[in-house]
Amino acid sequence: MTQSSSTPFSRISATSLPVWLVEDEADVRDSLSQWLEVSGLEVRAFSRAREALKALQSDQQCGVLISDIKMPEMDGLALFAAVQELNTPPPVILITGHGDVPMAVAAIQQGAWDFVQKPFDPERLEECARRALEHRALALENLQLQQALRQNHLSTRLLGDASGMQALRRQVENLAASRANVVINGETGSGKEVVARALHDFGTGSQGAFVALNCGAMNSELIESELFGHEKGAFTGAGERRIGRLEAASHGTLFLDEIESLPLSAQVKLLRALQEGEITRLGSNQVIRLHLRVVAASKENLLEMVAKGDFREDLYYRLAIAELAIPPLRERREDIPLLFRHFCHQAAEVHERPLREPTTELLTALSNHRWPGNLRELRNIATRFILGLDLPWQSSPRPPHQACALSARMEAFEATVLKETLQRHQGNIQAVLDELDLPRRTLNQKMQRHQLRREDFLVP
Template sequence: MTDRPSVLVVDDKENMCHLVARILGDAYQVKTVEDGARALALIRTREFDVVVTDIRMPGADGFEVLRAIKQHAPDTEVILMTAYATVPRAVEAIKEGAYDYLSKPFDPDEVSLVVARALERKQLKAQAASLRRELNGVYGFQNLIGKSAPMRALYGLLERAAGLAITVLITGETGTGKELVARAIHHHGPRKNKPFIAVNCGALPSELIESELFGHVRGAFTGAGETKMGLVEAASGGTLFLDEIGELPLAVQVKLNRMLQDKEVRRVGEATARRIDVRVITATHRDLKAEVAAGRFREDLYYRLNVFPVQLPPLRERREDIPLLAMHFVQKAAKTYRLPVDGLEPEALRVLTGYAWPGNVRQLENAIERAVAITSGTRVGTSALPPEVLGESQGAVANDPLVKLPFREAVDLVRDRASRDYLIALLREFGGNVTRAAERAGMERESLHRLLKRFGLRSDDFKEPAA
């Protein structure tokens, strides 16, 4: 069994088959046949990653080969060759599913580049297809999505927090999904059938925040025409989520600290305290330790809130989750707007993964929602992505040191980088279990061992330490 991608070359001229085979032979497992009929018979018994076929051949021509491949193995990419290239024929070939079109005579480097890109497209399409399968909740906790190492560690932490009646402080950059995490903790715990009340402390007017949280009695202040229950009491039996807790005024911090200590709440203007049973989860994008040092946050309240801290990773630190999140948001937006969009073009997926996402998951969701809304077909392409996303991606490509290398060296370097990154992700996924990793990769165990040795990787480095 070979580790190299497979390419079928079809041309009725023997010298052309040999030429293409020589060009591709170092990087691919190449099979050649000299007429379309034999190619049709071969593709019914074996699947290839890429097929490079001449258009004008006796018997079955290149278009017949193309149609047969798309019927039998639609994921195989097809490149058509011809000495009679015209724009209409090129358009016709691409409309029927060809990846690209080569005009004879061609430069050897052109063949290598087109085949490499076709293979990359096939791999990205396979990745996009697997994303749909993964969105069944296997890689999630409640409504959270991600399969990266930081997210898997987070799921374990949240699982523990959900089962305990403990105060949780969620920290992380804006847009990382702090409220979603709070809801996940609530809905995964014993209070899931009780109220979940979310309060944005920064959105409430400072003169009303005490009344909103703790309630008031009639006549407690000007405008208090009737007695009102506060949000803390409304959440009794369930969970109170205080988002942006760092925005809470100092005077209200004192009352909140007392409430957490005594498990009682006193409405504004009322002498009698009321017993409450509420779980409190708070969140902030601020550094509360720094806020305490600056005198803007009470130290005693900070320690009372920071019993079970949960730090959310920014999206740039879990880039491998971006495709999964993007596919989820495509499906969500398509359902909301009742549009027939069901996926992402491979190039769009690559651009999304390469962007830094300073606004984190929220920015990604907004970008995908917009893209789905303006997409006219069934797949989101790069033209639908926001300019800032495209601009950073294009700038990264322009400044890439690869452009200073000869073509073949650049291709080899990129292939080696991608191979090593793939192997690292694979070993992490299976905790260094080479047998399971080889099964996922679709190769023999010995082949995977050879690759690991080639890239200086040790499976033992990815195994969990013994307890």
């Protein structure tokens, strides 16, 4: 397995983070800015709350936000509430008059850092700001570290060096930090649930539950009960209360596999639940609020189904805020040796069998197979191999279907041999040249063509 590069981690100094000051009175704004700057803090001042909010939405490098409460157009409390909707909200310190103290106290109970009451001592405000900056620096460092760990772990969760898999990992890393609904497109067995779990596990809702429902495996008469739940006696056979999947996934992720199989009647009710952010269990009048991300997976083209009237267009656009496409195994043949060895390791551990090393001939046969079952089929073959059972084509009078031209199979074989040799010699180019009996220029050209880098095979 090639080594994955990690995101560089650097310490964040509290004094390097700017103080954002929102104050509509020019004299107060200027005097506070000067005091904080003389104290060694960087200040970015705004005369209106909406200006500050717009800047925050595009620039997260804010150490602490200090805002007056009484301001025209948008006051400090409304600004604080809007800031809390950001992915990484900064600490907020509110400046309040005597009559606004109860509101400021309520804001602290909702997450504001602190408040200072007019007339205030500038040193008191500076001290409060510095403590908030220290807190913010630690929070941003923790976020940076989580991103670095997420990058490294994604490369072990979503295996593969093919360009399609590299792009998929970048997309998952980007989307995991949001709460946007996602549609995953991929053939049967391509790993759609693995991608869905990665979105959840490396995302902001990872502390919540990951709840999966295979829409294609559900009886159409029971799908609504599965989604929304029911009370005891809601219908014949409802002997006890049941919590639906939507409610169970609240504050987490709901994974709807084979979403294309969801009946139109259930699509309407699912759409309404997602639009309103609430459900009511069957047989109940109690409204239950939802806060979740929905990740749906489909092996069919949903837009084509929309055109045929088999899938609701409004539900599609509610679910497909973002779309991910998983490349089928036949389009990432260079990853097959890596994946096969990974599945062999898993099978050897599960079945308590010794690990077997595949031959070059077997890896070539694997690379040439068309893989209609994708990763699920490859995992099956790896398990058979570890258990010492005949592989499908070994018991067949004919070789497996050859899915690509001879030139493509030769290219795949060459890439496999080069990668294995580089791994075996840990990136020692001279050793690779000696084993393969190649001129240096020829090896360089082949490595460049197959996107192989010596650095990826070095052992630290």
